[in-house]
Amino acid sequence: MYNIIYVILCAHRARIKVRKMEKHYRINTYGCQMNVHESEKLAGMLEAMSYTACGEGERADVIVFNTCCIRDTAERRALGNIGVAKAEKKRDPNVIIAVVGCMPQQQSVADSIREKFPYVDIVLGTRNISALPSEIRRVLAAREAAKKRYRCFDLNQPEDYLNIDEGTPQTRTSYPNAWINIIYGCNNFCTYCIVPYVRGRELSRGMDSVLDEVKRCVDGGYKEITLLGQNVNSYGNDIADENVNFANLLHKIDAIEGKFRVRFMTSHPKDLTEAVMDEMAASSKICNNLHLPIQSGSDKVLRDMNRCYDSTRYLSLIEALRKRMPDIGITTDIMVGFPTETEQDFEDTMEIVRKVRYSNAFTFIYSPRKGTPAAAMPQIPYAVKQARIAKLIKEQNRITKELSDQYTGGVYEVLAEDVAPKYEGMVCGRTDSGRLVTFDGGKDDIGEFFNVRINASRSASLFGQKE
Ligand code: SAH
Ligand code: SF4
Ligand code: F3S
DSSP states (O other): OOOHHHHEEEEHHHHHHHHHHSEEEEEEEOSSHHHHHHHHHHHHHEEEEEEEEEETSOOOOOEEEEEEOSSHHHHHHHHHHHHHHHHHHHHHTTTTEEEHHHHHHHHHHHHHHHHHTTTTTEEEEEOOOGGGGHHHHHHHHHHHHHHHOOOOOEEOOOOGGHHHHHOOOOOSSSSTEEEEOOSSOOOOOTTTOOOHHHHOSOEEOHHHHHHHHHHHHTTTTEEEEEEEEEOOOOOOSOOOOOTOOOHHHHHHHSSSOOEEEEEEEEOOOGOOOHHHHHHHHHHHSSSSEEEEOOOOOOHHHHHHHHHSSSSHHHHHHHHHHHHHOOOOEEEEEEEOOTOOHHHHHHHHHHHHHHHHHOOOEEEEEEOOOOOOOGSSSHHHOOOHHHHHHHHHHHHHHHHHHHHHHHOOOOOOOOEEEEEESSSEEEEEEEEEEEEEHHEEEEEGTTEEEEEEEEEEETTTTEEEEEO
16 A cells, blocks of 8 residues: 555656656737737747646746737736736746737837836747747846846847748647738728737738648648738738739639638728639638628728728628628628717618628727827717627627528538537537537547538527538
8 A cells, every 4th residue: 555655656756857847838828810820839939949838827937928909908918917927936036927929019018018027038029029939048048157137128120020930830729720821010000000010011921931831731631721911902912923912822722632721811891802702702612701890880980090991882892792602701890989989970880780790790999009090089988988889799699690590400511620618529610601610529520521400599609410
């Protein structure tokens, strides 16, 4: 008996020893899919340095905060958690803390991190994340050699940024989906938005390097490719060769052999071309699904937002899409409470939502972002914004439910993407049109396509059974 206890104790101690010798990292990611994918690159870099991932609450040697500043809420959440990391640093001064991404790319935020969070070791802007390994080495070398502190603040925007996709190891975490960046930055300067200030000007990857990455992912067993960019429709505008454009890229990806799906986000309505819609309709791999942010239904507000389209142009796009693809699932982003939005402007938004009948909408309360033109305009009281968003969500939920009900009884091809978090013995995935379906299955089904008969719907979710 004692022998057994002794063996267990030794094994336990050995495990603790191995755990102590291993180096661990944790990445906290905030914001959009672009950030989620950039965290896969950060993870790849750290694993190439022999760090292994660890969960929340476990001791980490390196903690990275990959931040977002699109709205005040995103910024506050990240700042709160960076504040909590102070306790970890206090417990173990050897922990390296890095803050990267959109938030510190704003000089005022970088300055305040310098002052208020002295325990943060490394701060990198949106185009410097590939410097993480070398900066970690510098922090470690300074501690060892001089027993002094080295802090890095690198917010430059180097020209060779695109190398990040060629040379950087990646640890993909979203199988069977693979995120692939095709264009960085944004040139649009919507008056409410911080992205062009923190992500810099548009920079497209070469077509061959994107196609290579798609092929590698498909060969590696990925079943869904999601092309990423703040405005994928501007892909290639900064490249002299006129054959490098989004429609041609879709055409070439569609020609790659294998059974896989293609989605992309985000499309700016001002740049969505007939050629792109034609490619979507003709292709067997590009999903019948489009995320087309409208932001507002009021022409005056759209003008003030500098969106460069009006409600008539937007509705004509919806018509052109549905003419080509009657079953297309269309989703959108809508913002309420932009400074110049009157009650009538908001009603115009409600009206267009009823006209388009989106399968789903991401709704946001306008949040003033320092340095953007809209932040300097007189603001609408928060209670008014809240009342408007509640009304909008209620209307959209009604439409989503009506559209969901139309799926019941039908059979749809669904890619099993994950085990269903709330239902045992079930998996979840999406239809070609982007609808979330929960159906019978297990871990081994992930990455496989199934024909699923829909037998119930609940708001945006559908429930079904394999045929
Ligand atoms: N490039 C994409 C959007 C990226 S940001 C596009 O142009 O569609 C994602 C969404 O966040 C936007 O569509 C917008 O609805 C919302 N958003 C951007 N800035 C915001 C702000 N200051 N306050 C609230 N929502 C904002
Ligand atoms: Fe922001 Fe407009 Fe650029 Fe989208 S297109 S990232 S909303 S500035
Ligand atoms: Fe946020 Fe930056 Fe994306 S501000 S939404 S993480 S581009």
